[in-house]
Amino acid sequence: MSDFYKIGTLAKETGVTVETLRFYEKQGLIPRPHRSEAGYRLYPTIALNQVAFILRAKEVGFSLKDISGLLALEVNRDQETCKTVKNFAEEKLADIEAKIKELEQMRNALKQITDACCGGSLPASHCTILSALAEGNTEEESTHVTAG
Numbered sequence: 466m467s468d469f470y471k472i473g474t475l476a477k478e479t480g481v482t483v484e485t486l487r488f489y490e491k492q493g494l495i496p497r498p499h500r501s502e503a504g505y506r507l508y509p510t511i512a513l514n515q516v517a518f519i520l521r522a523k524e525v526g527f528s529l530k531d532i533s534g535l536l537a538l539e540v541n542r543d544q545e546t547c548k549t550v551k552n553f554a555e556e557k558l559a560d561i562e563a564k565i566k567e568l569e570q571m572r573n574a575l576k577q578i579t580d581a582c583c584g585g586s587l588p589a590s591h592c593t594i595l596s597a598l599a600e601g602n603t604e605e606e607s608t609h610v611t612a613g
Contacts, residue, residue, distance in 0.1 A: 469499065469507035479516040486516070494519055494533060526561050578602075 476483045489495045495515045498506035515536065522532045534553065538545050578597040589595060596602070
């Protein structure tokens with residue numbers, strides 16, 4: 466391993482694009498690189514670890530804002546407790562479970578209106594799906610409140 470990585474090398478090693486690395490840098494998710502005499506960005510080895518951390522956190526559903534908070538906890542892991550980190554993760558889990566519930570309601574409403582449709586060759590003016598959407602006759606309408 467090198468002490469520093471040029472942006473292209475870091476991108477290749479982590480499997481992200483150069484643009485993604487620049488974005489992460491602008492967002493403060495990875496350290497600002499040193500510049501070589503030729504002007505190349507030279508990222509420290511810790512950037513490799515942080516990008517891997519970011520990618521793993523994204524895989525389990527954390528947003529970049531969440532990841533910023535997690536990275537702060539990671540950097541200060543000696544001053545933080547497991548409880549703090551667990552609470553952070555449990556909040557995300559609750560958000561995901563709420564989204565799953567919302568998606569299930571959407572699926573049920575869509576299934577209800579598609580099951581009611583004959584799918585035949587009648588003109589679309591007779592389509593029960595379009596009628597249900599126009600009239601609000603879906604299970605979704607009665608069980609789901611949209612934040613506005």
